[in-house]
Amino acid sequence: MRRPVGIKDVAGAAGVSVGTVSNVINRPESVTEETRRRVLSTIERLGYVRSESARQLRAGRSRILAMLVLDMANPFFVDVASGAERSAREARLGVMLCNSAESPEEEAIYLTMFSEQRVRGVLVTPADMSGHNLDSFRRHEIPFVFVDRIVPSADGCSVSVDDVNGGALAVRHLLGRGCRDIAYVSGPMHLAQCQDRREGALLALAEAGLPPGALRHVEAARLDVTAGRDAGARLLGMSTRPGAVFCANDLLALGVLQTLYAAGIRVPEDVALVGYDDIEFASAAAVPLTSVRQPAFQLGVTAADLLIQETGDNAAAHQHQRIVLQPELVVRASTLARPVR
Numbered sequence: 001m002r003r004p005v006g007i008k009d010v011a012g013a014a015g016v017s018v019g020t021v022s023n024v025i026n027r028p029e030s031v032t033e034e035t036r037r038r039v040l041s042t043i044e045r046l047g048y049v050r051s052e053s054a055r056q057l058r059a060g061r062s063r064i065l066a067m068l069v070l071d072m073a074n075p076f077f078v079d080v081a082s083g084a085e086r087s088a089r090e091a092r093l094g095v096m097l098c099n100s101a102e103s104p105e106e107e108a109i110y111l112t113m114f115s116e117q118r119v120r121g122v123l124v125t126p127a128d129m130s131g132h133n134l135d136s137f138r139r140h141e142i143p144f145v146f147v148d149r150i151v152p153s154a155d156g157c158s159v160s161v162d163d164v165n166g167g168a169l170a171v172r173h174l175l176g177r178g179c180r181d182i183a184y185v186s187g188p189m190h191l192a193q194c195q196d197r198r199e200g201a202l203l204a205l206a207e208a209g210l211p212p213g214a215l216r217h218v219e220a221a222r223l224d225v226t227a228g229r230d231a232g233a234r235l236l237g238m239s240t241r242p243g244a245v246f247c248a249n250d251l252l253a254l255g256v257l258q259t260l261y262a263a264g265i266r267v268p269e270d271v272a273l274v275g276y277d278d279i280e281f282a283s284a285a286a287v288p289l290t291s292v293r294q295p296a297f298q299l300g301v302t303a304a305d306l307l308i309q310e311t312g313d314n315a316a317a318h319q320h321q322r323i324v325l326q327p328e329l330v331v332r333a334s335t336l337a338r339p340v341r
Contacts, residue, residue, distance in 0.1 A: 007022065067081060072097065103127055161326070230255070253276075268287070
């Protein structure tokens with residue numbers, strides 16, 4: 001294999017010093033136009049690419065932000081990552097995207113890798129509700145921002161969505177449609193998002209004078225379509241079928257919808273259905289899905305901006321912030337008609 005072209009090779013071929021080549025790359029305004037053109041032409045001809053790892057060793061910090069999300073197959077997190085990537089790109093930084101698969105064990109492995117790689121900072125949607133993983137990670141003094149979760153202490157930033165309000169929006173809507181027998185299909189309840197959305201649902205029931213027991217709860221193993229189909233089968237197996245279902249995300253709701261449709265259950269005539277996130281597929285479903293919309297792209301933009309501020313040249317002036325964005329209900333056909341009960 002050929003040896004990679006180095007900066008000394010460029011300098012020799014262009015007839016300039018290594019320092020001049022470095023100036024052309026990093027401080028082009030300090031070099032004459034003629035010299036700059038000659039060096040750039042040589043770089044292109046030789047195919048020279050500077051070593052980012054070597055640059056990081058000299059500078060003492062990385063240009064890579066790490067991002068750890070719960071599920072890369074979920075379009076919601078794709079939108080969040082797209083927002084973060086845009087902010088990073090504008091700051092001339094890169095994003096390394098990783099997937100914890102909702103597993104605290106996988107999360108711990110990735111956080112260890114981030115510390116070993118000395119990433120510039122970390123955007124994380126925690127899977128470990130105990131906080132143990134992040135407590136261990138803090139020892140490495142790498143800045144981090146919680147995404148879609150409120151940081152539990154004052155030593156970090158967070159950007160989240162008011163999921164309690166989101167859950168309340170969903171159930172208030174169902175109550176307003178005449179539903180009184182409502183089921184909540186959640187993902188794993190060790191996830192804060194699932195807990196908060198249930199809390200909001202219970203709040204809406206209390207406002208209507210209904211007891212907590214009026215909300216049936218089906219906990220799914222994951223937040224995906226397959227788990228939603230399984231939850232739908234469990235709903236159909238109940239002695240009395242609920243008249244409305246609120247799901248902790250749209251993927252679960254789409255799985256429930258598939259099961260109900262296969263069983264000949266009409267949505268919304270027999271069962272009203274509400275999802276959460278308002279991913280693109282929600283409006284494209286066989287029965288367009290009413291959903292609680294999260295500002296996913298803005299979530300990623302805002303979180304990355306905070307991390308870039310904390311790791312930038314003015315990091316000493318940075319103050320930690322907890323930013324909470326508000327969701328909104330998008331009403332579609334899955335709840336437009338009044339259910340039979």
